[in-house]
Amino acid sequence: MTIEFNRDDLLKQLEKDGLLETFQGHLEKAASYAVEMIKTHKLGWVRIAGEDYDIDPMDERGTYIRDTYTDVVILGTGGSSLGAKAATAIAPIMDKEGVALHVPDSLCPFEMDVLLRKLPAETTHILAISKSGTTAETLSQTIVMMNWFEENAITDLKDRFTFVTEPGERVLRKVAEKLGSVTMDHETDIGGRFSVLSNVGMLPVAAMGLNPQCYRKGAKDVIASILEDAQSSASVFGAALLHTLNTERGITQTVLMPYAESLRDLTRWWGQLWAESLGKEGQGTTPLVAVGPVDQHSQLQLYLDGPRDKMYTFITIPSFKQGPVISGQAAKEMGLDYMADCTIGDVVTLQSKATQNTLKNKGDIVREFKIDRLNEYNIGAIFMSYMLETGITAGLMGIDAYDQPAVEEGKILTRQYLNELKGQS
Numbered sequence: 001m002t003i004e005f006n007r008d009d010l011l012k013q014l015e016k017d018g019l020l021e022t023f024q025g026h027l028e029k030a031a032s033y034a035v036e037m038i039k040t041h042k043l044g045w046v047r048i049a050g051e052d053y054d055i056d057p058m059d060e061r062g063t064y065i066r067d068t069y070t071d072v073v074i075l076g077t078g079g080s081s082l083g084a085k086a087a088t089a090i091a092p093i094m095d096k097e098g099v100a101l102h103v104p105d106s107l108c109p110f111e112m113d114v115l116l117r118k119l120p121a122e123t124t125h126i127l128a129i130s131k132s133g134t135t136a137e138t139l140s141q142t143i144v145m146m147n148w149f150e151e152n153a154i155t156d157l158k159d160r161f162t163f164v165t166e167p168g169e170r171v172l173r174k175v176a177e178k179l180g181s182v183t184m185d186h187e188t189d190i191g192g193r194f195s196v197l198s199n200v201g202m203l204p205v206a207a208m209g210l211n212p213q214c215y216r217k218g219a220k221d222v223i224a225s226i227l228e229d230a231q232s233s234a235s236v237f238g239a240a241l242l243h244t245l246n247t248e249r250g251i252t253q254t255v256l257m258p259y260a261e262s263l264r265d266l267t268r269w270w271g272q273l274w275a276e277s278l279g280k281e282g283q284g285t286t287p288l289v290a291v292g293p294v295d296q297h298s299q300l301q302l303y304l305d306g307p308r309d310k311m312y313t314f315i316t317i318p319s320f321k322q323g324p325v326i327s328g329q330a331a332k333e334m335g336l337d338y339m340a341d342c343t344i345g346d347v348v349t350l351q352s353k354a355t356q357n358t359l360k361n362k363g364d365i366v367r368e369f370k371i372d373r374l375n376e377y378n379i380g381a382i383f384m385s386y387m388l389e390t391g392i393t394a395g396l397m398g399i400d401a402y403d404q405p406a407v408e409e410g411k412i413l414t415r416q417y418l419n420e421l422k423g424q425s
């Protein structure tokens with residue numbers, strides 16, 4: 001199964017809003033752009049879904065890591081960590097908990113102190129990932145970890161590190177060469193935020209004992225479904241939908257709200273993908289992330305009663321009869337007959353339905369992605385679906401999805417401030 005979504009319901013919602021005709025025009029454009037993009041744009045992130053040349057080396061390294069170490073730390077930020085975090089978040093659900101994974105992706109002095117206090121130096125492995133090999137967060141963390149091993153009287157660092165970075169003159173690459181550690185090439189034709197299905201996301205997946213090929217199969221099937229019938233695909237439909245709402249209704253914010261804790265990290269991966277790819281030239285829609293049902297109790301008030309400037313995507317996993325049962329007797333004694341003998345899955349599934357309907361009743365557009373279960377295949381399909389939706393939306397907006405020119409200024413200033421700090425001491 002690829003991703004199911006409420007197509008007919010959305011068409012009805014658009015018709016009610018008087019947007020159907022405009023939407024159909026955008027849908028046609030989105031469909032032909034999607035096919036052209038897949039067939040002719042030579043996109044590495046599309047290509048990698050169908051590759052297997054890198055599977056054996058990843059599996060081999062992953063098995064070595066899993067069999068030798070108790071803890072794995074991913075050093076990387078943005079596209080070099082968020083995808084891995086999202087991809088591996090299903091490990092406990094898939095019963096793959098052999099290794100404890102730590103991803104201190106946002107450089108934080110307090111978190112790093114705690115992590116270094118807790119980690120067992122003897123059995124910790126480091127995956128240092130950076131496309132550019134020059135990112136300050138990742139480099140500073142790498143230096144800290146090297147020192148930490150030495151402080152713990154561990155000097156044979158070679159096998160304790162694995163690196164993923166681009167070939168060529170890169171600081172991280174030089175560190176890897178100096179240590180003599182295994183280094184995998186970051187695909188040169190894939191940008192960081194689109195790299196989750198490459199070794200950037202799939203090596204961590206292999207280290208956790210999950211199966212990279214299943215993620216890629218899910219992704220490949222999404223690509224195939226577009227080539228078969230582009231207008232029916234979730235990504236094409238979604239790109240046309242948001243573009244219509246943005247241009248015709250001033251919708252400037254797009255909320256992603258899965259109803260599963262294991263998809264919380266996916267929302268952060270998507271947030272970068274969407275914001276960094278599409279926020280350009282004064283255009284863009286702001287990604288907002290929420291997780292249900294908890295954020296019904298934190299953000300829903302704003303969604304229902306605040307400005308009508310948002311569209312909503314729910315990801316649901318219908319889970320009737322799943323999870324612990326709420327004892328009928330205890331519930332009835334407490335006067336909670338409505339939940340007596342229900343499962344937690346019953347409650348959550350219906351909470352999502354209720355929230356979606358409440359938003360629709362307010363006149364908002366609500367899209368629902370349904371997946372039948374949390375597994376590698378479905379997560380791979382979601383990754384590809386969102387990367388395609390992002391690429392297609394960029395096509396409709398007429399912008400380049402693959403650069404991020406505005407963020408450089410802050411990096412230059414940070415370096416300048418650090419140099420000035422040293423000058424003061």
Ligand SMILES: O=P(O)(O)OC[C@H]1O[C@](O)(CO)[C@@H](O)[C@@H]1O
Pocket residue numbers: 077078079080129130131132133134135138192193276404407
């Ligand atoms: O993988 P790298 O080169 O370390 O970059 C990390 C992240 O930093 C950015 O370049 C933004 O600063 C992102 O695009 C990227 O995912």
